[in-house]
Amino acid sequence: MTDHLAEFVKVCAASDIERGTAVRAEIDDLPVAIVHAEDGEFYAIYDVCSHAEVPLSEGDVEDCTVECWLHGSRFDLKSGEPTGLPATEPVPVYPVEVRDGDVYVCLAPKTTQKDSRS
Numbered sequence: 001m002t003d004h005l006a007e008f009v010k011v012c013a014a015s016d017i018e019r020g021t022a023v024r025a026e027i028d029d030l031p032v033a034i035v036h037a038e039d040g041e042f043y044a045i046y047d048v049c050s051h052a053e054v055p056l057s058e059g060d061v062e063d064c065t066v067e068c069w070l071h072g073s074r075f076d077l078k079s080g081e082p083t084g085l086p087a088t089e090p091v092p093v094y095p096v097e098v099r100d101g102d103v104y105v106c107l108a109p110k111t112t113q114k115d116s117r118s
């Protein structure tokens with residue numbers, strides 16, 4: 001059973017994810033890639049590429065990006081924006097907190113795209 005703390009959901013222990021790798025988590029039926037970046041930070045990004053339905057958690061993690069293994073687009077883990085083609089649409093990213101060695105994710109998207117209000 002998931003442990004709800006405010007809006008944050010406990011996903012796993014930080015030690016469960018090696019640096020430079022990602023794991024897939026299902027949070028309230030939403031697939032989320034939990035990424036342990038090479039700099040030691042944790043990130044959460046919707047685990048489906050915006051180009052086709054490929055899990056980003058199966059791609060390579062490099063710097064602050066994760067690569068879609070199918071066609072090679074990289075997504076910025078802070079903004080969800082693709083850094084190169086063929087993907088052109090961002091992927092939602094979610095706030096992450098590490099508390100007492102556990103990783104918590106808030107399902108309210110941090111960003112999905114730039115504010116386009118005019």
Ligand code: FES
Pocket residue numbers: 049050051052053054068069070071072073085086087
């Ligand atoms: S499916 Fe991800 S870049 Fe094409």
